[in-house]
Amino acid sequence: MPTAKKSSKYLLQPKKVYAIIILDTTTDVVRQTKEGDVMGISSDIIRGYNDLILLYLLLDGPSYAYEVSKQIKTLTEDKYIIKQTTLYSAFTRLEKNGFVISFDQYADNGKRRTYYRITDQGRRYYYDKVNEWELIKDIVEHFIREY
Numbered sequence: 001m002p003t004a005k006k007s008s009k010y011l012l013q014p015k016k017v018y019a020i021i022i023l024d025t026t027t028d029v030v031r032q033t034k035e036g037d038v039m040g041i042s043s044d045i046i047r048g049y050n051d052l053i054l055l056y057l058l059l060d061g062p063s064y065a066y067e068v069s070k071q072i073k074t075l076t077e078d079k080y081i082i083k084q085t086t087l088y089s090a091f092t093r094l095e096k097n098g099f100v101i102s103f104d105q106y107a108d109n110g111k112r113r114t115y116y117r118i119t120d121q122g123r124r125y126y127y128d129k130v131n132e133w134e135l136i137k138d139i140v141e142h143f144i145r146e147y
Contacts, residue, residue, distance in 0.1 A: 049129070
């Protein structure tokens with residue numbers, strides 16, 4: 001077994017391969033190691049950052065829900081697969097708050113898709129959430145012990 005490498009701040013364990021398993025509605029992200037250990041992230045925790053995730057993906061241009069969900073899965077290397085109900089609820093909330101606007105557009109195959117575009121207010125909200133995340137990371141790091 002490879003030995004763990006020491007970084008300047010944390011003890012790094014050898015990289016493990018994880019798979020996503022959705023156990024129930026209280027956990028959106030679950031990782032299972034080859035050894036069978038299961039680690040989950042409470043849906044309450046990740047839900048607080050769905051807005052940040054969705055707005056990030058709209059910073060460079062409009063997109064539709066299915067494409068956004070594929071990008072989340074890809075960018076997180078399959079560690080987070082957002083549920084469709086969670087995704088559409090978040091887009092509805094973001095639109096209601098003026099952070100995104102939706103519009104219909106037809107694909108080459110004639111299928112109608114609802115696209116979402118970030119607004120100026122949404123950009124400001126995104127950067128507020130980024131600053132909030134930086135503060136939270138700074139606070140929580142005080143309570144992380146090396147092992």
